[in-house]
Amino acid sequence: MSRQDTAAVPAGLPATVTAGEALARYLHAQAGDFLRSLRLHSESGADTAGVAAAARALRQAARRISGTLHTFRPLLDPAWADGLRTELAWLSATLAQEHACTSRLGRLLEALARLSGATPLPPARGEPGALETAISGPVAETPRNTGTLTVGAARAGALLERQLTLARTRAHSAALQALGSSRFHAVADAVAVLASELPLGPASDAPAAEALALPAELAERRFQEAVAALPLTRAAHPYNAEALVHGLAAASAGEAQDAPWHQVRLLLRLHRYAQEVRHPKADPVLCRAGLVLDRHRDAAEAAAAAATAARTPRIAPATAYALGVLHADQRHEVEAARFAFQQVWQRAAAVTAP
Amino acid sequence: MSRQDTAAVPAGLPATVTAGEALARYLHAQAGDFLRSLRLHSESGADTAGVAAAARALRQAARRISGTLHTFRPLLDPAWADGLRTELAWLSATLAQEHACTSRLGRLLEALARLSGATPLPPARGEPGALETAISGPVAETPRNTGTLTVGAARAGALLERQLTLARTRAHSAALQALGSSRFHAVADAVAVLASELPLGPASDAPAAEALALPAELAERRFQEAVAALPLTRAAHPYNAEALVHGLAAASAGEAQDAPWHQVRLLLRLHRYAQEVRHPKADPVLCRAGLVLDRHRDAAEAAAAAATAARTPRIAPATAYALGVLHADQRHEVEAARFAFQQVWQRAAAVTAP
Numbered sequence: 001m002s003r004q005d006t007a008a009v010p011a012g013l014p015a016t017v018t019a020g021e022a023l024a025r026y027l028h029a030q031a032g033d034f035l036r037s038l039r040l041h042s043e044s045g046a047d048t049a050g051v052a053a054a055a056r057a058l059r060q061a062a063r064r065i066s067g068t069l070h071t072f073r074p075l076l077d078p079a080w081a082d083g084l085r086t087e088l089a090w091l092s093a094t095l096a097q098e099h100a101c102t103s104r105l106g107r108l109l110e111a112l113a114r115l116s117g118a119t120p121l122p123p124a125r126g127e128p129g130a131l132e133t134a135i136s137g138p139v140a141e142t143p144r145n146t147g148t149l150t151v152g153a154a155r156a157g158a159l160l161e162r163q164l165t166l167a168r169t170r171a172h173s174a175a176l177q178a179l180g181s182s183r184f185h186a187v188a189d190a191v192a193v194l195a196s197e198l199p200l201g202p203a204s205d206a207p208a209a210e211a212l213a214l215p216a217e218l219a220e221r222r223f224q225e226a227v228a229a230l231p232l233t234r235a236a237h238p239y240n241a242e243a244l245v246h247g248l249a250a251a252s253a254g255e256a257q258d259a260p261w262h263q264v265r266l267l268l269r270l271h272r273y274a275q276e277v278r279h280p281k282a283d284p285v286l287c288r289a290g291l292v293l294d295r296h297r298d299a300a301e302a303a304a305a306a307a308t309a310a311r312t313p314r315i316a317p318a319t320a321y322a323l324g325v326l327h328a329d330q331r332h333e334v335e336a337a338r339f340a341f342q343q344v345w346q347r348a349a350a351v352t353a354p
Numbered sequence: 355m356s357r358q359d360t361a362a363v364p365a366g367l368p369a370t371v372t373a374g375e376a377l378a379r380y381l382h383a384q385a386g387d388f389l390r391s392l393r394l395h396s397e398s399g400a401d402t403a404g405v406a407a408a409a410r411a412l413r414q415a416a417r418r419i420s421g422t423l424h425t426f427r428p429l430l431d432p433a434w435a436d437g438l439r440t441e442l443a444w445l446s447a448t449l450a451q452e453h454a455c456t457s458r459l460g461r462l463l464e465a466l467a468r469l470s471g472a473t474p475l476p477p478a479r480g481e482p483g484a485l486e487t488a489i490s491g492p493v494a495e496t497p498r499n500t501g502t503l504t505v506g507a508a509r510a511g512a513l514l515e516r517q518l519t520l521a522r523t524r525a526h527s528a529a530l531q532a533l534g535s536s537r538f539h540a541v542a543d544a545v546a547v548l549a550s551e552l553p554l555g556p557a558s559d560a561p562a563a564e565a566l567a568l569p570a571e572l573a574e575r576r577f578q579e580a581v582a583a584l585p586l587t588r589a590a591h592p593y594n595a596e597a598l599v600h601g602l603a604a605a606s607a608g609e610a611q612d613a614p615w616h617q618v619r620l621l622l623r624l625h626r627y628a629q630e631v632r633h634p635k636a637d638p639v640l641c642r643a644g645l646v647l648d649r650h651r652d653a654a655e656a657a658a659a660a661a662t663a664a665r666t667p668r669i670a671p672a673t674a675y676a677l678g679v680l681h682a683d684q685r686h687e688v689e690a691a692r693f694a695f696q697q698v699w700q701r702a703a704a705v706t707a708p
Contacts, residue, residue: 114595117603153602238592239690241468247679248507249471310675317674321664324678325601332686336593 019211020204026277028195034061062088067273071219077199087187094178097171105164107302116153152318216274223267235338243335258300265293285348296337303330373565374558380631382549388415416442421627425573431553441541448532451525459518461656470507506672570628577621589692597689612654619647639702650691657684
């Protein structure tokens with residue numbers, strides 16, 4: 001999960017370090033992770049788990065580099081920073097698809113098993129062992145054996161497995177193609193020379209402590225403002241039924257409702273990465289909030305996948321019914337994640353309040 | 355709603371009143387309500403709302419008489435009390451069906467409209483105006499106009515309307531038949547002479563204050579023990595996903611999970627009615643808890659009706675999908691009611707704690 005504890009970020013910013021040097025140091029560490037992951041990825045071969053882990057590490061490094069280029073753009077050559085960010089975004093998006101399909105399928109099959117009473121319910125939040133479950137999701141193995149499911153649940157599972165496996169295969173091909181492309185090699189080259197030839201702007205000669213503060217504070221302010229605009233009062237009331245309010249309406253209505261939360265998730269990342277450049281210590285509240293927002297995103301996308309599967313022509317009513325239950329279940333997971341985010345946030349505010 | 359404020363219950367139990375006299379006084383008031391409702395019911399004719407209100411009042415009085423006969427059985431002629439209770443239970447069950455079908459259909463159509471984004475979301479608990487909504491359910495009119503619904507939601511609504519209207523028509527005929535039967539006239543006669551010819555047991559000569567206490571305390575203890583056996587720790591954690599854990603399993607699994615809550619609802623009534631005999635004041639915590647448990651029962655039955663409708667042969671997949679979403683929505687209402695019950699209970703415990 002979060003890697004900032006182990007990444008070789010500067011262990012403090014002495015007054016003699018310039019902003020350019022601090023950025024170069026952070027980006028150097030991330031570029032090292034990027035290139036190491038890339039080598040592991042090509043060396044892992046048939047080791048699927050190894051390939052997946054390497055791809056995940058590659059995406060993590062790419063996100064951190066991209067975020068740093070975005071936040072500290074005023075200290076860099078802006079045209080160069082924008083160009084590399086575009087390429088890193090393309091790479092991240094291409095590599096993310098396969099993992100997204102795998103984890104979405106796992107989430108949906110696990111939910112189907114739970115809804116069929118085939119797996120034990122994870123402990124509720126606040127019960128022993130609940131925190132880890134709340135943050136990382138149930139640890140139960142994805143149930144491949146659908147023998148204990150009802151006909152509808154089993155058929156829905158088989159349909160989702162077909163559709164998401166197909167999507168994953170396509171994503172895998174696209175990722176392989178991307179990794180073999182000249183476009184990708186250009187990105188890898190740019191990352192390799194990132195630290196040694198960092199195209200800095202004129203303001204980067206200022207002491208790091210002050211020059212990095214302003215962009216980092218801007219990133220934090222954008223995040224805080226986006227959080228303040230969230231409907232947290234509603235989210236604080238359990239079972240407010242908001243996430244499912246468009247459960248049978250057009251898909252776009254649900255997406256519009258989710259968008260501010262997804263936006264906060266992205267702004268939280270930018271804020272976290274900007275913090276990492278300046279402070280090697282991870283902020284546990286941001287880590288927790290980030291994981292809860294990941295869960296929000298995952299549940300929203302799983303709910304959408306169930307709704308999409310239900311529009312497959314000529315499916316049996318029992319299959320469609322199971323997909324409807326599954327969709328609603330995942331939308332409630334969305335609502336639960338909003339509630340959890342509000343709880344994390346409220347507790348953090350209570351701690352920092354005078 | 356609750357009628358104990360207006361019912362002519364004894365305004366206190368002076369030491370000179372015997373248990374038999376106190377019971378006769380309370381039963382006399384309830385028998386009066388029963389007979390008055392019966393007259394209103396037959397006089398209302400084509401006034402559907404009047405007939406429904408009269409039937410409701412009739413059932414309320416029947417429940418109170420039956421509950422009193424049950425709790426204070428040791429002070430009465432047991433064989434007579436058991437016999438009349440059986441007959442009142444038959445009458446209540448027969449009269450309740452029509453109302454249950456009507457309110458279930460209203461609840462399901464309202465949920466479909468909400469899930470389609472066609473009606474505004476009621477305020478969340480804790481938001482202004484939320485308490486009334488939490489207790490009495492949304493006040494929005496049942497949406498008969500399904501023009502704004504998606505195809506699946508509209509078809510699901512039409513299917514539910516067909517099925518529940520048919521069930522209601524059957525229930526109406528059964529109720530009319532029951533009210534015209536000699537069995538019913540025997541019950542009405544028994545109620546009419548209830549107060550004047552109350553078949554008391556030997557213990558009923560004791561002062562009311564002490565002789566009524568023991569049976570009433572037993573009713574309270576049974577209720578408290580049933581509450582203590584509820585999974586309230588789990589219910590206290592919002593979004594614990596328990597109510598939907600058998601959402602795709604056999605219906606009996608869900609029913610087994612609901613049974614202890616339905617049992618608490620019945621024991622709460624017996625406890626309340628026993629309190630009414632002794633104290634004219636209503637206990638607001640019991641009123642709230644009772645309404646929340648009514649909501650639990652209504653949502654559980656609505657969820658079951660959606661699942662039953664989904665098993666109709668030859669329905670379209672879109673209809674089945676909408677019914678699946680609806681089923682899950684109502685099961686979450688079940689879970690929300692459990693959470694609300696736990697909240698009411700916890701707050702009451704906090705108030706009465708030393």
